[in-house]
Amino acid sequence: xxxxxxxxxxxxxxxxxxxxxxxxxxxxxxxxxxxxxxxxxxxxxxxxxxxxxxxxxxxxxxxxxxxxxxxxxxxxxxxxxxxxxxxxxxxxxxxxxxxxxxxxxxxxxxxxxxxxxxxxxxxxxxxxxxxxxxxxxxxxxxxxxxxxxxxxxxxxxxxxxxxxxxxxxxxxxxxxxxxxxxxxxxxxxxxxxxxxxxxxxxxxxxxxxxxxxxxxxxxxxxxxxxxxxxxxxxxxxxxxxxxxxxxxxxxxxxxxxxxxxxxxxxxxxxxxxxxxxxxxxxxxxxxxxxxxxxxxxxxxxxxxxxxxxxxxxxxxxxxxxxxxxxxxxxxxxxxxxxxxxxxxxxxxxxxxxxxxxxxxxxxxxxxxxxxxxxxxxxxxxxxxxxxxxxxxxxxxxxxxxxxxxxxxxxxxxxxxxxxxxxxxxxxxxxxxxxxxxxxxxxxxxxxxxxxxxxxxx
Amino acid sequence: xxxxxxxxxxxxxxxxxxxxxxxxxxxxxxxxxxxxxxxxxxxxxxxxxxxxxxxxxxxxxxxxxxxxxxxxxxxxxxxxxxxxxxxxxxxxxxxxxxxxxxxxxxxxxxxxxxxxxxxxxxxxxxxxxxxxxxxxxxxxxxxxxxxxxxxxxxxxxxxxxxxxxxxxxxxxxxxxxxxxxxxxxxxxxxxxxxxxxxxxxxxxxxxxxxxxxxxxxxxxxxxxxxxxxxxxxxxxxxxxxxxxxxxxxxxxxxxxxxxxxxxxxxxxxxxxxxxxxxxxxxxxxxxxxxxxxxxxxxxxxxxxxxxxxxxxxxxxxxxxxxxxxxxxxxxxxxxxxxxxxxxxxxxxxxxxxxxxxxxxxxxxxxxxxxxxxxxxxxxxxxxxxxxxxxxxxxxxxxxxxxxxxxxxxxxxxxxxxxxxxxxxxxxxxxxxxxxxxxxxxxxxxxxxxxxxxxxxxxxxx
Ligand code: SF4
Ligand code: SF4
Numbered sequence: 001x002x003x004x005x006x007x008x009x010x011x012x013x014x015x016x017x018x019x020x021x022x023x024x025x026x027x028x029x030x031x032x033x034x035x036x037x038x039x040x041x042x043x044x045x046x047x048x049x050x051x052x053x054x055x056x057x058x059x060x061x062x063x064x065x066x067x068x069x070x071x072x073x074x075x076x077x078x079x080x081x082x083x084x085x086x087x088x089x090x091x092x093x094x095x096x097x098x099x100x101x102x103x104x105x106x107x108x109x110x111x112x113x114x115x116x117x118x119x120x121x122x123x124x125x126x127x128x129x130x131x132x133x134x135x136x137x138x139x140x141x142x143x144x145x146x147x148x149x150x151x152x153x154x155x156x157x158x159x160x161x162x163x164x165x166x167x168x169x170x171x172x173x174x175x176x177x178x179x180x181x182x183x184x185x186x187x188x189x190x191x192x193x194x195x196x197x198x199x200x201x202x203x204x205x206x207x208x209x210x211x212x213x214x215x216x217x218x219x220x221x222x223x224x225x226x227x228x229x230x231x232x233x234x235x236x237x238x239x240x241x242x243x244x245x246x247x248x249x250x251x252x253x254x255x256x257x258x259x260x261x262x263x264x265x266x267x268x269x270x271x272x273x274x275x276x277x278x279x280x281x282x283x284x285x286x287x288x289x290x291x292x293x294x295x296x297x298x299x300x301x302x303x304x305x306x307x308x309x310x311x312x313x314x315x316x317x318x319x320x321x322x323x324x325x326x327x328x329x330x331x332x333x334x335x336x337x338x339x340x341x342x343x344x345x346x347x348x349x350x351x352x353x354x355x356x357x358x359x360x361x362x363x364x365x366x367x368x369x370x371x372x373x374x375x376x377x378x379x380x381x382x383x384x385x386x387x388x389x390x391x392x393x394x395x396x397x398x399x400x401x402x403x404x405x406x407x408x409x410x411x412x413x414x415x416x417x418x419x420x421x422x423x424x425x426x427x428x429x430x431x432x433x434x435x436x437x438x439x440x441x442x443x444x445x446x447x448x449x450x451x452x453x454x455x456x457x
Numbered sequence: 458x459x460x461x462x463x464x465x466x467x468x469x470x471x472x473x474x475x476x477x478x479x480x481x482x483x484x485x486x487x488x489x490x491x492x493x494x495x496x497x498x499x500x501x502x503x504x505x506x507x508x509x510x511x512x513x514x515x516x517x518x519x520x521x522x523x524x525x526x527x528x529x530x531x532x533x534x535x536x537x538x539x540x541x542x543x544x545x546x547x548x549x550x551x552x553x554x555x556x557x558x559x560x561x562x563x564x565x566x567x568x569x570x571x572x573x574x575x576x577x578x579x580x581x582x583x584x585x586x587x588x589x590x591x592x593x594x595x596x597x598x599x600x601x602x603x604x605x606x607x608x609x610x611x612x613x614x615x616x617x618x619x620x621x622x623x624x625x626x627x628x629x630x631x632x633x634x635x636x637x638x639x640x641x642x643x644x645x646x647x648x649x650x651x652x653x654x655x656x657x658x659x660x661x662x663x664x665x666x667x668x669x670x671x672x673x674x675x676x677x678x679x680x681x682x683x684x685x686x687x688x689x690x691x692x693x694x695x696x697x698x699x700x701x702x703x704x705x706x707x708x709x710x711x712x713x714x715x716x717x718x719x720x721x722x723x724x725x726x727x728x729x730x731x732x733x734x735x736x737x738x739x740x741x742x743x744x745x746x747x748x749x750x751x752x753x754x755x756x757x758x759x760x761x762x763x764x765x766x767x768x769x770x771x772x773x774x775x776x777x778x779x780x781x782x783x784x785x786x787x788x789x790x791x792x793x794x795x796x797x798x799x800x801x802x803x804x805x806x807x808x809x810x811x812x813x814x815x816x817x818x819x820x821x822x823x824x825x826x827x828x829x830x831x832x833x834x835x836x837x838x839x840x841x842x843x844x845x846x847x848x849x850x851x852x853x854x855x856x857x858x859x860x861x862x863x864x865x866x867x868x869x870x871x872x873x874x875x876x877x878x879x880x881x882x883x884x885x886x887x888x889x890x891x892x893x894x895x896x897x898x899x900x901x902x903x904x905x906x907x908x909x910x911x912x913x914x915x916x917x918x
Binding site (some may be wrong): 022044045052062066067072073088110145210392 | 487488490491492494495496497498499508514517518519520521524525526527528539541542543544545546547548556558562563565566567582583585586587613615616618628721833834837838840841852853855859860861862900902903
């Protein structure tokens with residue numbers, strides 16, 4: 001991969017300013033939230049859970065309960081085992097959950113709590129009660145970001161819940177990475193139209209974007225049913241989104257333990273990455289792509305053509321989660337937008353290689369790729385590169401404002417706009433809607449910067 | 458309803474008019490409950506954050522810093538360094554070998570880059586565990602950089618927000634007395650416990666200007682390091698908000714003999730009363746001040762009251778539940794709602810003391826639910842039981858209210874409307890009105906069904 005010539009380490013600052021990542025347990029909590037009847041539970045002090053809830057709520061505008069073992073000073077010294085057990089009992093009593101997803105935090109990792117051992121004791125002590133499933137994942141924030149927490153939780157759920165070979169049922173598993181509620185709905189529709197039963201893990205489409213209710217419910221409806229997770233071993237294949245994933249994932253585990261073939265691919269953003277998904281679905285199901293998606297694909301290309309001049313050669317700075325950034329690069333390369341800088345707060349994800357792979361054959365221009373960056377680093381470098389656009393979550397707004405360029409909001413978190421949970425990124429439809437947004441952002445800027453008052457653009 | 462309340466939480470809930478109040482407040486959050494409470498660090502951060510020309514460096518892993526990045530208004534009329542999120546972003550090696558070196562280097566780098574007037578270094582949970590000597594690093598960097606570098610001992614697990622307030626006050630107190638006060642007027646105050654979330658400090662300062670009172674320091678809204686340094690020169694400290702900065706006022710009383718009074722700028726009576734108290738304090742040196750204050754209040758009220766009356770017409774009889782950080786705020790809100798003709802049926806607080814709850818019991822209507830450190834399930838149970846029309850709380854409570862089809866007013870830290878002062882009362886009325894009177898509630902299932910039953914039962918009223 002000769003295109004990968006940039007160094008990918010961050011510039012050499014010691015301090016972090018305006019981080020471009022979130023902490024590991026937040027990702028785990030969000031993933032646990034996508035299982036039916038599940039409550040995320042953070043083993044640590046109260047503050048972390050409260051902060052994360054607040055952060056997640058501001059994006060989804062849904063009630064988000066995250067329990068905590070609420071360690072105090074004593075527990076921090078003598079170990080958090082008793083609090084964890086008591087906490088689980090309390091959650092059981094009050095929420096009657098089918099699953100509790102326990103994620104550790106920096107505090108409990110540092111004091112060295114052995115959560116699997118504590119849970120084993122718990123099973124022994126309280127085996128006589130009707131216990132929910134308890135899934136645990138180790139999520140120290142000082143090694144990783146929220147995406148590691150998400151993938152770690154998904155992998156833990158697969159490994160800890162799907163322990164037996166289920167009967168083959170011809171279904172397909174989809175491990176979709178950190179995508180929006182709308183994206184999950186889109187995936188479900190695609191599978192429905194293909195006529196294939198799908199198990200999407202996690203499924204936040206309803207649990208983090210629910211309807212108005214008659215009554216407050218302790219745990220929102222929706223989410224991947226636990227019974228379905230247990231049957232993932234009987235699926236025809238697994239589709240796992242993410243070109244930056246490591247070797248320990250849910251898809252890998254299912255393949256290794258039960259021989260369920262793992263199709264790993266990028267998040268289907270843009271035309272070609274979506275083609276990969278549809279090709280795989282054709283292979284897996286033996287069915288042709290439904291006509292509605294052929295049509296949608298056609299409309300996407302038609303739109304690309306209609307709008308190409310507005311965006312050609314525009315210079316974009318993009319940032320966020322490693323796989324989202326990769327997907328954006330795939331998409332942007334197709335419409336002639338030059339990504340000049342692609343940054344993520346995560347480290348060691350092979351982002352440059354992924355970007356080279358998804359842009360191969362469409363553009364020869366490779367952006368500066370930076371891992372482990374914060375917004376200070378991004379601004380230092382990007383400021384001189386004279387960008388026309390920023391694409392990413394809300395936290396880049398300060399910089400877009402300073403440079404007087406549009407910020408096109410995608411991903412998580414969207415804290416300064418409405419409807420982040422309903423942004424569609426995936427599939428031909430997602431590419432279409434992102435394309436509309438980008439073209440319109442460029443037009444709006446041109447219109448408002450001009451004295452002419454264009455009525456046609 | 459009963460299942461929503463864990464046995465151990467029962468003594469943190471009380472209904473007024475049902476026996477003696479004995480709320481067990483200020484205890485650690487219960488393991489496994491989804492508490493709305495935050496941590497020590499959060500308390501410190503909230504108090505110190507608005508000091509706009511200081512560097513605020515969070516020593517710890519990334520989350521603690523990133524979740525507090527620019528989350529509240531805390532408007533500044535000048536520098537905006539406080540709106541940046543600085544962290545040492547501790548990594549695994551730092552956790553194993555200690556983070557002192559990294560902290561030192563980070564301070565070095567950031568102080569050179571931003572030339573702040575002071576630096577606050579916040580300790581977080583794991584720093585407390587790995588045992589970095591924050592004080593030593595700060596002392597050393599202070600000497601090297603020639604600015605105050607102040608450790609804030611705010612390890613999250615050492616309590617709740619309240620302990621964080623104390624840690625913040627201790628850190629700030631080291632600044633007090635470091636500046637010259639020879640030009641401070643004898644008729645002068647410090648404004649403590651307002652964070653200028655939506656520009657409120659500017660409203661209040663303007664009232665004092667009209668009264669002829671100098672404001673030496675805003676602690677901490679639109680705050681400046683130098684102002685805090687000369688705050689001991691002010692004749693009187695005005696403390697708002699339950700406990701956030703009360704400790705600082707007490708420290709100043711002890712060391713500099715400055716008295717303090719507790720005030721509130723929320724609602725009509727409390728706002729007026731606060732100004733009168735100040736006038737009263739200075740009337741011996743400036744006999745005219747009382748008259749000036751009366752004129753001010755009269756003028757403001759003559760503008761305000763007709764407007765409030767307009768809103769009151771619609772809001773009369775509507776029911777309110779509130780869940781606020783400090784219960785002192787609850788007192789003021791309770792009275793403010795009475796001006797709107799609304800009935801407060803539930804009051805909850807994160808950090809109320811026993812005395813606070815006793816006072817609440819005294820001023821609220823019989824049958825009001827008082828609750829300490831509530832969780833979402835309880836809150837929703839109370840909302841339903843009391844059939845409220847409006848919920849007052851923070852961003853975490855908003856979706857609960859909305860799910861149940863209940864209006865909402867953000868009275869916590871993320872509000873964007875100035876709700877203090879006389880004009881704040883009007884904003885408050887407008888905000889309440891715009892939520893309670895919205896047509897959307899009629900479509901929400903809970904309400905829609907109720908309306909249907911009423912219509913079926915009672916015909917067309
Ligand atoms: S301590 Fe760790 S888990 Fe908790 S908020 Fe900070 S970074 Fe996140
Ligand atoms: S509880 Fe500790 S680790 Fe969590 S946010 Fe507070 S200080 Fe940070």
